[in-house]
Amino acid sequence: MTETLTGAQITIRLLERQGIRTVAGIPGGAILPIYDALGQSSLIHHVLARHEQGAGFMAQGMARVSGKPAVCMASSGPGATNLLTAIADAKLDSIPLVAITGQVARAMIGTDAFQEVDTYGLSIPITKHNFLVNSAEELLTVIPRAFEIAASGRPGPVLIDIPKDVQTQAIEIAQWPEPASPKPAQTASAAQIAEAAAMINSATRPILYLGGGVVHSGAAASAVELAEKSTLPTVMTLMALGAMPVDHPLSLGMLGMHGARSTNLILDQCDLLIAVGARFDDRATGKVAAFCPCAKIIHIDIDPAELDKIKTAHIGITADVQEALAQLLPLVHDNERSAWRQQVDTLRASFPLNLPDINQPLSHFGLIRSIADNLDDEAIIATDVGQHQMWVAQSYPLRRPRQWLTSGGLGTMGFGVPAAIGAALAEPTRTVVCFTGDGSILMNIQELITAAEEAVNLKIVLMDNASLGLVHQQQTLFYGERLFASQFKATPDFIKIAQGFGLHAVDLDHAADPTAALREALSRPGPCLIHASIDVEQKVYPMVPPGAANHEMIGN
Amino acid sequence: MNATNRNEQKALARAVLEIDVNNHPGVMSHVVGLFSRRTYNVEGILCLPLENGQRSRIWLLVNEDERLPQMIKQGEKLEDVIAIRRHQGDHAVFQQLSGFFQS
Incomplete structure (x- = not known):
């Protein structure tokens, strides 16, 4: 039996057949036919991010905890360019991702049309592979192939750019391709x-x-x-x-x-x-x-x-x-x-690793330890990028693979919150903790509303030193203490911000009993922001100075 | 004392890569992008479709460099690259074209 479907409907059907049940994205003109088809899907839950980079990192969070390719979507032009950082991040950490972008109609490609950008060209160096789809027919091979490439061998991101007229083109489908599975790797000699x-x-x-x-x-x-x-x-x-x-x-x-x-x-x-x-x-x-x-x-x-x-x-x-x-x-x-x-x-x-003040619950190491003491190995631990990330890497008792989500290769500030939302969406029964800093959280702060909307079980631990801590540290150590552009002169009231986005918020700085307040915040279901001020003079130690050998470490 | 002339030296310092690829728009960008992003100059490019047009062959003339083996491995990872063969810098393919490049 044949059915007549548009490219957009074919795209969604192929995602359903691939087993995709959650996608993150933001609609826009050039991807509206796909969103129209997505809206009709009873199988796929769409998570509306507030910035495409957030959607990309949510997909990463899903992929990092499951090991399976996850999907993000964006429209053409700025939608696509906003996705690029999350795609590049996935490339460097070998995360399987399928990014689907809308493109202007084929006849308008190359005319500097509204919201036209060379998404294919831009994504070449940051994807494992990319496609610009030329016909609805091609979707039947390109989409399964994208999933196969993303998951086979060394995993990585694949981008599929689909012109709007390909999305609306209707064709008859007699037979569906099999969902893709990873190709077996070369066996060791x-x-x-x-x-x-x-x-x-x-x-x-x-x-x-x-x-x-x-x-x-x-x-x-x-x-x-x-x-x-x-x-x-x-x-x-x-x-x-x-x-x-x-x-x-x-x-x-x-x-x-x-x-x-x-x-x-x-x-x-x-x-x-x-x-x-x-x-x-x-x-x-x-x-x-x-x-x-x-x-x-x-x-x-x-x-x-x-x-x-x-x-x-x-x-x-x-x-x-x-x-x-x-x-x-x-x-x-x-x-x-x-x-x-x-x-x-x-x-x-x-020469042990020194974790000073680990028994004081409001010190940087003490806070991390107190949180670990309140959780078991089932919890997922995500981080943003900076001093807090290194302190957590040094001191959190990580005990199982896929427990730990962090932006390693690209080191992207702004990774933490959306990646943690993705993790919570993929594994709703687990508690997800995102350690972040006041620099990092502001880079994707808009996703707090997505966390509230989805009511994910996410605890954001904000270690606030009112500065770009690693920059501050490097300027102090290697640039003659000339601190420039690393200390924030104005700082937001993060508690009000979190509350404004609809999150529960706790300020450990002002808690009568910080340990009890922390325990209560971690055990309360749903999204929550836990704020704690951190001494800006604390360094990530020990440290190999840039260009030095690993035995030439400095610090305690 | 020095037995190699200028042309021979040039040939020694260069390599020719023969790359079979799927023929579609974008393949050339994938291949040359591997070089440009590493500030690795490509001295010569020649590309024509093979028999039925499904595939093309790209010939690249590049400088010998310690990075060349890594470049070849990265090239082999591209989905649209079917095979890469490495030849000496004095391979006939670019030598025979020299007549087209007299100033």
Whole structure:
């Protein structure tokens, strides 16, 4: 039986068939046919963001907690350009996203029509792939293909630009394409795996180095098993936090710029670095020439372009890391490595991560700890970008993969609130906490109303130092204390703002019993803003100064 | 002492890439964008469709650079790139065109 449908109806039907149940977006002229069709869908819930960047980050939040591609939508011109930051952010953190944008009608493309912008051209360098759709017929191949590309191999964002006349073009559909599923990745070479196992078995001071790929691949349990079997002290990148519980005896926490001194010093000692789904980012390695100077390197990644990009690996294995670890595990011997363990423990005891004032609930670390004490591992922890992000990364007891949502590669201020809304929409039974700063929250403050409208179970913890804290810190340390443009002269009343948007709001600064006020705020269902002032002189320490080697850390 | 002449040196310092791609608008932008965003100059470009027009072949003349292997890997990741082959800088494809580029 054939049906006659428009491009817009086909688009929505294909999203439904793909299993999409929530999309975030904002309508506008060039995408109105798709919105008209979306309004008729009984399966898809549309979340109306207040800025397209917010819609992009909401989709990211859904994708980050589920591991499946999520969808955002925007109109042409400014709608599309507003999406770009969220798309670029997804590219750098390998998040599967399908962004659908309206475009002016084909006949008007290239005429500088109203709200026309070269969305295809703009999105080339920040997407995994992009499409400009030429006919309604093409949607039947392009949309499933977009989902396949977003989820296959190294995940990433895909953009589909659909001209308005393609949305209104009606065609007969005799048969629907199958919903897309990720293409299986290349399998690891058995010979290389055997060689890697032999290297691990014969190493005396090995370190396991986990990156975000471990989370994307669902390989966290295998990584922990490998670490335990061969007694591998384990470091994680910012993106991998939660892959191994931070309180696991083998966990050395985060490496690099704001890792513990001991973690970076232990890396300096290792004779074998086993990099799994990690890309040797400069914030992790510091000065590359001085990173793990005595180590041989095994590098396993699903993206062959990551092998030998920054550091030449002795064994470079292109594979899905879960598949590679499953092959590797039976070949790796039980090994207690008591001498290496002792060396690691000595360094950890001598150069621990200091968390000053952690027992004072209104200090930066104390606030983070109090929140953790009120939650279990089921909670989702999102952050914005800045000092608060690093403090949470250093001190929050993250214990499971996909518990942690943060903008790692692009470091986008404004990520936190909308990404946390997306997470709460995708996992409505969990409590979602978003740590943010007074700089970051203002970059997507408009999404507070979306949080209220959707009544998401989101607790926004605003650590307010009335400044751009990391800029303030860098100017203090490296620019002769010449503070410029990093301190806000005027600051908003965040409590009134939150209340004005319809959120419950609590100011811990003025609470008679801050601990009780915090507990009450976290346990009350629905969206809430928790405000706490933070001392602007607090730094993120320890710190690898820009351009320095990881062993040259400064601070406490 | 120096046995290589100027042209030979030039050839040694260059490489030719032969890239098979799907033929549609935008493919060229994807390919050359990989170079431009890394401030990696493309010295020569030649592109024509293959037999039935579904595919094209792009020939690029580029400087030898330690980044070239990474460029090739990044190129291979593009959805519309089917294959990349690397040749010596003195490959005939650009040599035979030199007559069109006399000032």
